[in-house]
Amino acid sequence: MTPRVAIVGSGLGGLVAYAALRHGGLLAPGEIAVFGDHEDPAGAWRPRAEAIRQRLMRSESDGHCAPTSFPGLAAREALRRRDLAPLLLSVCDRYRPTVAEFLRHVDELRERSGWDESLVRGRVERVRATDVGFEVDGHGPFRHVLLAPGHPGLARPAELAHDSRAVHAYEPHEYASSVAVVGAGMAAATEWLNALAAGAEVVSVRRREPARRPLNVSRHLFTKRGLAAFHAAPRGERAALLRRFAEPSYPPGRRWDEPVERAGREGRFRVEPEPNGAAQVICATGFRRGFEHDSLLARLVREHELDTEGRWIVLDDDSTVPALTDRTRTLSLAGVPAQWAFPAADTLVGMKVAARRFRRRIESCPTR
Secondary structure, eight states: OOOOEEEEOOSHHHHHHHHHHHGGGSSOGGGEEEEESOSSTTTTHHHHHHHTTOOBOSSOTTOSOSSSSSSOHHHHHHHHHTOSHHHHHHHTTOOOOBHHHHHHHHHHHHHHHTHHHHEEESOOOOEEEETTEEEETTEEEESEEEEOOOOOOBOOOGGGTTOTTEEETTSOOOOOSEEEEEOOSHHHHHHHHHHHHTTOEEEEEOSSOOEEOSSSSOGGGGSHHHHHHHHHSOHHHHHHHHHHHTSOEEOOSHHHHHHHHHHHHTTOEEEESSOTTOSEEEEOOOBOOSGGGSHHHHHHHHHHTOOEETTEEOOOTTSBOGGGOBTTBEEEEOSGGGTTTOTTTTSHHHHHHHHHHHHHHHHHOTTO
């Protein structure tokens, strides 16, 4: 069977899209080619979570990779444990699945969906539009292609590039007796608690005070009304809103505040503008941002003269690239590169939004 649809990216965004296309038997594994350098869809995410000792997901019950919202992770955990507590917490928006629960779900979905049958190992360097679709590094042509390349690499402060004390939060590390954590988002807050628990003295190096919100973006942008207002905003306002949501944030709550306040009273936690004499510097500075840092996307923009706004590729509201999408072919983006269409595109919920829209494009195509 010859693949007719391609997914570029074998991470979580790719798995979400693949599961959506397999749902209900729309496409068989032999009709989908998944290009990527990881067999494990969590192969890039898993070691980052391990590096920061992450135990709980920031997402809620619907933060999973399955094609339908129900059953969510809360229902799955409740059934497995024979305990209603996860469902009750979910009703109150207080359920946070464990990392172990999420990874168990990923492994089960990978096996059940036929993921490994569709995988083409290798990093894609070029996607080129043709008269009948798209070529992916010489493979194809494919009528419909979804790009889910993930984050374009770790962000490191230039001034620490050659500092022997420095390690990125998402790289394996232990904790020295005195630790400076650069950054103020979720990873930074997690590292404050990790280093304090290890007995270290911690300095938080930050440029601004972080926002305190449960999710990466405001909850109303997950609603139809909030998303419609975002889509209706002028381009400049839209870009400004996306930049604001990229600013550091972590959830409110005693789980985060009490250890830091207690350490502050003990003289083991303080905020400083520079790392100064800390024995170790942890760069909790996240990922590089913008299509120009991704060689595949940068080449796509350059060769096809795509419309951009700041660091974003301008997309239609359904996450498709307008200049390269019509009734007979589709080029969609998912994950971080799709934030122009959905501000929370880098979340699992956002990945499912892009995947469902991609599926609808395939279902309505007269030549699929």
